[in-house]
Amino acid sequence: MKKFIAIVGTNAKKSTNRTLLQYMKKRYAASAEIEIVEVAGLPLFKKTKEMLVPQYAKEIAQKIDVADGVIIGTPEYDHSIPAILSSALAWLSYGMHPLLDKPVMITGASYGALGASRAQAQLRQILDSPEIKARIMPSSEFLLGNSLKAFDEDGNLNDQEQSEQLDGLFKDFLLFTDISNQLNHANVTNEKEMNNFSWDEGSSRREEEK
Template sequence: MHKFVAIVGTNSDNSTNRKLLQFMQKHFADQATIELVEIKGLPMFNKPEDKQIPAQAQAMAKQIDQADGVIISTPEYDHSAPAALMNALEWLSYYVNPFADKPVMITGASYGSLGTSRAQEHLRQILDSPELRARIMPSSEFFLGHSLQAFDDDGNLVDQTKLAKLEGLFADFQTFVDITKQLNHANAANKQEIHDIDWANR
C-alpha cells in the first residue's frame, strides 16, 4: 500500500481544501495511507545565512522524503497559489531536496466555478523549478468548484460525477507513482545539483 503526504496548501483554519484532503484520506483508506501536513506556523522564508531551516520544515521534508508521493490541494488567490504555500515550498527547497523526482498530484477547491485552475497551473511551474524538480502527474488536475456546497454534513463529496473523476485520477496517480519509481537513474545527480545551488548570491 502506498504512503502519501497530503499538503494543505493554506494557512486558513477553515478551508475546503483541507476538507477535500480529509475526504480523500477517508475515502481511499483501503488503497493508500494519506497523512495530512499543515503549513500553518512556518515563518516567512528569509534565506538564513546559517542554512538552517525551521524544525517544522525539517519535519515536513522528512515526511515527504519517506513518502511514495505527495498530494497538494491549493486554493486560488489572485489567479495564483497562496503566498503561504509558496513560502512552504521555498523552505522545502533551501538546502534540502525532498521533492526531487517525487511524484505529485495537484488538487484544488474554490468557492467559485473554476476550481483553482490558474493556481494549479502556477503551482506546476513552481514544482518544476530547478530548486524543487518534482514529477507532477500530467493532465491530471482535479478542480472542485463551488466548494462550500460540495460536501455533505459527514464531509463526503456530493457530486457523484466529481467523485468518479477523483477516483479515476487517484487510481492514475498510484500507477504514476509506480512508473516514476523506475525513473530514478538521475535522482542522485538531481539532488546534488539542488544541494549545490548558490543561494548566497541570488
C-alpha cells in the first residue's frame, strides 16, 4: 500500500482544504495510507548564516522522504497561495530537498466559484522551481468551489460528480507514482545540482566558478 503525505496549506483553524484532505484520507483508505500534515506552527522563512532549519520543518521533510508521494491542499488568498504555505516550501528547499522528483498532486478548495485555480497555477510554478523540482501530476487540478457548502455533516462531498472526478484523479495519481519511479534516471544529476545550489548567491557554485 502506498504512503502519501497530505499537506494542509493553511494555518486556519477551520479550513475546507483540511476537510477535503480528511475526506480523501477516509475515502481512499483501502488504496493508500494518507497522513495529514499541518504547516501551522512553522515560523516564517528566514535565511541565516548558519542555515538553521526549524525542527518541525525537518520532521516534515523526513515524512516526505519516505512517502511515495505528496498531496497539497491550497486555498486561494488574493489570487495566490497563503504566505504560510510559501514559507513552508521555502523551508523544505533550504539545505534539504525532500520534494526533489517527488510525485505531487494538487487540490484546492475555496469559498468562491473558481476553486483556488489561480493559487494552484502559482503552486505549480513554485514546485517546478530549480530549488524544489517536484514532479507535479499534469492536467490534474481538482478545483472545489463554494467549499463552505460542499460537505455534509460527516465531511463527505455532497456532489456525486465531484466525488467521481476526485476518484479518477486519485487513481491517476496512484498510477503516476508508479510511473515516476521509472523516470528517475536523472535523479542523481538533479541531486548534484541541488547540492551545488547557493542560497546566498541565488545560483549554483558551478556557475560561480565559471
